[in-house]
Amino acid sequence: MYTTGITPQKGVWWKPAHKSEKVWFTIAFAWCMVLFAMMPFWHLRGGQNPSGTRSRVDPAAYRTRVQEFVQQYQVATDNGIPVVAPPAGSDIYLQGQMWMWLPVLQLEEGSEYTLHLSSVDVNHGFNLYPFNINFQVVPGYDYALRVTPTEAGDFRVVCNEFCGVLHHTMVGRIIVRERGSSAVAALLGSDVDKGGDR
Amino acid sequence: MSTTTGAPASGAFRVCPTTGLKVHRDADALIKANAVVATVALLVGGLAAILVLLTRWQAVHLLDEVWFYRVLTIHGMNMLIFFILFFEMAVLYFASAVLLNSRVAAPRVGWVAFALMVLGAGMVEWTMFAGKADVLFTSYVPLRAHPLFYLGVILFAVGALVVVSIFFATLVVAKNERTYEGSVPLVTFGAITAAIIAVITLVHGAAIYIPTFLWSLDLMPMDAEVYRMVWWGLGHSSQQINVAAMVAIWYLLGALTVGAVVVNEKISRTAFVLYILFISMASAHHLLVDPGFGPAWKIVNTSYFMYMAVLASMLHGFTVPAGVELGMRLRGFTQGVFGWLRRAPWGDPGFSALVLSVVVFGFVGGITGVTFGTEQINIIAHNTLRIPGHFHATVVSGTAMAFMGITYYVIPLIFRKRVAFYGMARWQPYVFAVGMLIFSMAMTFAGTFGVPRRHWDITFTNAPFDVAYSPAVDLMIGVMAVGGLLAALGGGMYILVTVWSVFFGKPLGEDCTDAALAGSVPPGVYARPFLELPEEDVAVEVHGRLGTMPGTMVLVLVFLAAFVLYYFANWKLLSFVWRVG
Ligand code: HEM
Ligand SMILES: [Cu+2]
Numbered sequence: 001m002y003t004t005g006i007t008p009q010k011g012v013w014w015k016p017a018h019k020s021e022k023v024w025f026t027i028a029f030a031w032c033m034v035l036f037a038m039m040p041f042w043h044l045r046g047g048q049n050p051s052g053t054r055s056r057v058d059p060a061a062y063r064t065r066v067q068e069f070v071q072q073y074q075v076a077t078d079n080g081i082p083v084v085a086p087p088a089g090s091d092i093y094l095q096g097q098m099w100m101w102l103p104v105l106q107l108e109e110g111s112e113y114t115l116h117l118s119s120v121d122v123n124h125g126f127n128l129y130p131f132n133i134n135f136q137v138v139p140g141y142d143y144a145l146r147v148t149p150t151e152a153g154d155f156r157v158v159c160n161e162f163c164g165v166l167h168h169t170m171v172g173r174i175i176v177r178e179r180g181s182s183a184v185a186a187l188l189g190s191d192v193d194k195g196g197d198r
Numbered sequence: 199m200s201t202t203t204g205a206p207a208s209g210a211f212r213v214c215p216t217t218g219l220k221v222h223r224d225a226d227a228l229i230k231a232n233a234v235v236a237t238v239a240l241l242v243g244g245l246a247a248i249l250v251l252l253t254r255w256q257a258v259h260l261l262d263e264v265w266f267y268r269v270l271t272i273h274g275m276n277m278l279i280f281f282i283l284f285f286e287m288a289v290l291y292f293a294s295a296v297l298l299n300s301r302v303a304a305p306r307v308g309w310v311a312f313a314l315m316v317l318g319a320g321m322v323e324w325t326m327f328a329g330k331a332d333v334l335f336t337s338y339v340p341l342r343a344h345p346l347f348y349l350g351v352i353l354f355a356v357g358a359l360v361v362v363s364i365f366f367a368t369l370v371v372a373k374n375e376r377t378y379e380g381s382v383p384l385v386t387f388g389a390i391t392a393a394i395i396a397v398i399t400l401v402h403g404a405a406i407y408i409p410t411f412l413w414s415l416d417l418m419p420m421d422a423e424v425y426r427m428v429w430w431g432l433g434h435s436s437q438q439i440n441v442a443a444m445v446a447i448w449y450l451l452g453a454l455t456v457g458a459v460v461v462n463e464k465i466s467r468t469a470f471v472l473y474i475l476f477i478s479m480a481s482a483h484h485l486l487v488d489p490g491f492g493p494a495w496k497i498v499n500t501s502y503f504m505y506m507a508v509l510a511s512m513l514h515g516f517t518v519p520a521g522v523e524l525g526m527r528l529r530g531f532t533q534g535v536f537g538w539l540r541r542a543p544w545g546d547p548g549f550s551a552l553v554l555s556v557v558v559f560g561f562v563g564g565i566t567g568v569t570f571g572t573e574q575i576n577i578i579a580h581n582t583l584r585i586p587g588h589f590h591a592t593v594v595s596g597t598a599m600a601f602m603g604i605t606y607y608v609i610p611l612i613f614r615k616r617v618a619f620y621g622m623a624r625w626q627p628y629v630f631a632v633g634m635l636i637f638s639m640a641m642t643f644a645g646t647f648g649v650p651r652r653h654w655d656i657t658f659t660n661a662p663f664d665v666a667y668s669p670a671v672d673l674m675i676g677v678m679a680v681g682g683l684l685a686a687l688g689g690g691m692y693i694l695v696t697v698w699s700v701f702f703g704k705p706l707g708e709d710c711t712d713a714a715l716a717g718s719v720p721p722g723v724y725a726r727p728f729l730e731l732p733e734e735d736v737a738v739e740v741h742g743r744l745g746t747m748p749g750t751m752v753l754v755l756v757f758l759a760a761f762v763l764y765y766f767a768n769w770k771l772l773s774f775v776w777r778v779g
């Protein structure tokens with residue numbers, strides 16, 4: 001005899017399941033296995049994984065590394081923020097801090113870079129506009145992701161982790177130039193002060 | 199005579215004083231106190247919700263940036279922590295003392311715990327309103343709040359832990375004093391699940407808030423990533439408490455409103471146990487795009503070891519409607535595949551809240567949650583509006599909706615009052631759920647364009663570089679505002695009905711004929727949920743391949759189709775973005 005969920009169960013309640021329940025259990029279980037298998041599968045065959053190389057880094061050391069990077073490759077200044085054009089395939093750095101992204105990166109379409117993300121103060125969020133790509137930027141940790149910009153364009157980095165009262169003003173820039181075009185030519189089209197104030 | 203032992207198969211409570219459910223005075227008072235404070239938190243959090251909503255709606259942009267983040271902190275803490283947890287404390291007393299017809303073990307300690315929780319919550323409120331804790335409810339270090347903020351959370355959690363202990367002690371008392379026979383009912387079993395998870399959660403809570411409190415006093419260092427991991431050990435497990443409590447209430451509402459049966463105790467109880475077994479792994483899906491962890495750890499943990507907790511929810515998602523369907527079929531509502539649904543008491547706010555909670559939780563909250571919690575798909579979801587879109591469909595449309603539904607039964611059964619403005623109460627679940635549905639779907643949709651959560655100005659007026667979202671985003675934000683305001687109206691109706699009933703409501707009185715009660719309490723309270731069950735199992739018609747619960751089978755298959763579609767559509771979306779690895 002059936003009872004409701006508020007009736008104490010006298011005797012044994014471990015009874016064979018209903019046929020419909022068995023059917024649904026089997027379907028649901030199989031679906032869960034698909035859900036599970038998709039993640040390893042995408043590591044093998046998919047192009048977007050959040051793996052990267054992860055290491056600890058002292059925020060002060062990271063700041064120094066970013067400064068060196070800027071000195072090495074700066075080509076211009078944009079809104080007071082240095083613009084760097086690192087060679088294709090190199091290690092590139094982005095520093096989150098209250099409340100800006102440093103520097104502006106100029107990349108080449110179709111080349112793979114190793115993008116290092118870290119923060120020198122609180123947590124920040126890396127969000128690439130208009131593509132919706134998101135990573136957490138955590139102080140003390142260097143998140144090195146291999147990225148390949150698949151198309152040329154003028155992109156933004158929006159901070160999407162609350163980082164204090166001016167959080168909403170924290171927007172950075174990534175310029176992706178067409179394959180084969182020179183760094184300077186790409187800048188002509190955009191509103192960057194070429195030459196800069198280095 | 200006690201009503202629970204030897205209760206009729208429908209297991210229903212009687213509301214009349216003479217045959218009534220024996221509610222012990224302590225349980226009664228503790229339930230009332232916790233429920234009242236929960237409602238106050240809901241009111242504060244709800245007013246904050248409106249302010250936050252009207253700020254995110256850029257056309258209005260009500261608050262300045264300082265107050266926006268402050269009020270958002272207030273909204274998160276009051277809703278997610280204070281409202282939900284105070285309500286759950288009431289649920290624990292109900293599921294132990296009331297359902298097992300027992301006295302509360304150590305009621306005095308219960309009051310001390312209550313005082314601790316109120317004190318802790320008060321400290322947190324003060325720091326937030328005074329502008330000393332503008333850190334949002336996650337308080338990620340190294341953002342720093344006043345030490346009393348962390349201390350308040352600790353006191354609150356200690357109080358909650360004490361209530362959980364009283365719950366377990368009450369189970370022992372009931373067993374020893376033989377207030378019921380056999381095994382505890384399923385609803386109590388679900389509450390036990392929630393309570394066990396609560397212990398795990400609160401241990402994580404201590405592990406994170408005590409060091410953070412010391413850190414806020416400059417007594418020890420704190421690592422930002424370790425904080426995130428341990429904090430989400432608390433933050434996510436606590437969502438699993440909410441899920442377990444909500445599912446327990448689904449079974450309870452099913453029993454009270456239509457006399458839903460438990461199709462199979464083994465399946466339902468095993469599904470609850472799965473929640474416990476796999477819960478401590480759950481913090482991972484907040485850390486999928488974090489630099490602290492490798493892919494193997496992320497995959498195993500985000501899937502709760504191969505999605506066993508998802509399996510559990512999918513089982514409950516079947517057994518709850520199946521129990522309603524079978525219960526009604528056994529009582530003669532056998533027409534066709536959906537005849538039982540057509541004849542269901544849609545005007546009973548307990549029943550409509552049950553259905554809306556199951557549907558929105560499953561279709562919107564569940565599907566988006568599993569999808570966004572997939573290691574790689576999280577890349578296109580993390581920290582966008584998709585996330586609050588998801589959890590307003592789980593913890594709000596699911597848990598909070600279920601809590602609201604059960605309140606309409608708590609008012610007559612525990613407070614022994616009639617439900618004030620009963621006509622409004624009948625509409626309330628629809629207004630709230632439809633509003634929330636629109637709100638969370640619009641939010642989720644805006645999030646697919648990358649619109650950030652927790653953001654004061656998505657026109658980026660003061661930013662060094664311009665960002666212009668697609669016009670579709672403006673539209674979605676407008677829709678979100680309309681849905682959110684509708685939901686807020688539904689929340690307001692709930693508060694008005696409950697507060698008025700409890701403080702100025704008419705008592706039930708001695709006359710408990712149908713005529714005396716109709717139109718002032720939900721029908722499940724007096725009209726026995728559709729007659730008692732027949733003593734013998736009646737043969738229920740089998741509908742071909744669809745079996746004995748054909749309606750439910752159709753519904754879950756529709757659900758599965760939506761799930762598969764949304765899930766793979768997101769893989770497709772992901773494949774369009776830059777290659778990253
Ligand atoms: C009355 C209906 C409600 C409305 C209109 C509403 C509205 C909102 C809005 C606009 C946000 C801000 C999203 C953002 O900017 O990131 C938000 C955040 C949030 N809401 Fe609600 N909400 C409601 C009810 C609830 C309830 C009942 C709960 C919990 C039980 C809840 C929990 C949260 C949480 C945890 C956040 C995140 C806060 C944060 O990101 O720090 N809300 N809500
Ligand atoms: Cu930031």
Ligand SMILES: [Cu+2]
Binds near residue numbers: 484
């Ligand atoms: Cu979670």
